[in-house]
Amino acid sequence: MLMGAMMALLMTFVITLGKIGWQTDFRRAWTKAYALAYVIAVPVIHFRRHWPAS
Numbered sequence: 001m002l003m004g005a006m007m008a009l010l011m012t013f014v015i016t017l018g019k020i021g022w023q024t025d026f027r028r029a030w031t032k033a034y035a036l037a038y039v040i041a042v043p044v045i046h047f048r049r050h051w052p053a054s
Contacts, residue, residue: 004042
């Protein structure tokens with residue numbers, strides 16, 4: 001879970017900053033992006049270990 005949290009944190013920060021810059025609502029936009037990315041990233045990372053190798 002920590003790996004997913006760190007990945008989502010860093011990626012959403014960089015992408016949100018690049019897209020909207022340092023605006024007054026940056027924190028709100030980043031929080032929404034982080035919450036969505038965390039919900040997606042953590043299960044994908046967790047269940048990827050259980051998928052068969054291709």
